[in-house]
């Protein structure tokens with residue numbers, strides 16, 4: 586019998602940074618966390634508690650100093666940097682507070698970028714998929730407009746469409762609604778919720794907004810580099 590592995594599993598994960606040889610400072614002190622497919626998990630915690638460090642590890646942008654990290658059952662310690670990059674491109678979408686769109690590119694071109702990264706050349710199917718995603722986030726009318734001529738809320742919705750382009754099993758959202766007004770924040774949140782429910786994508790959603798956090802499937806709190814028991 587085959588069972589689907591958790592999308593993310595951390596066992597005793599620690600992260601220390603070198604802050605001048607030989608001084609190391611440990612920021613995460615043994616994190617245990619399991620995220621199942623389709624689970625939408627809010628991450629809260631004071632500034633500096635280690636939330637972004639945790640997301641960087643789960644997003645394969647950095648490696649733990651100790652402990653085990655598995656993505657869809659695969660222990661990432663067994664992967665070299667090239668394999669890690671491939672796994673990240675295939676499996677993980679990112680949405681940040683500041684969306685990092687390419688200003689001069691149209692909304693459509695920005696959404697096509699991850700697909701281009703995988704294929705290396707544009708094709709009509711890619712364009713159709715990007716247009717479909719923009720329609721799904723309510724931006725069909727502005728698909729051809731350069732990113733820097735969109736409102737903040739529209740830009741963040743483009744960033745969400747871009748993150749979903751590869752249909753990743755895991756989405757990491759670091760304060761994606763942090764710089765948005767209430768109406769735009771609600772639209773982006775609902776979009777992420779809907780996408781996760783429809784596609785079985787597991788989501789880690791860092792937020793300082795307790796009202797949004799309460800509406801997630803689960804809420805974890807990171808305090809001083811540990812997940813608060815609760």
Ligand SMILES: Nc1ncnc2c1ncn2[C@@H]1O[C@H](COP(=O)(O)OP(=O)(O)OP(=O)(O)O)[C@@H](O)[C@H]1O
Pocket residue numbers: 602603604612630631632633634635636637638639
């Ligand atoms: N590359 C690094 N080198 C040294 N220390 C680091 C590094 N990255 C993060 N830190 C430290 O790790 C701690 C946790 O930082 P982190 O950015 O993960 O917190 P956070 O919970 O995401 O905060 P915020 O809510 O303000 O974004 C902080 O004390 C920070 O200074």
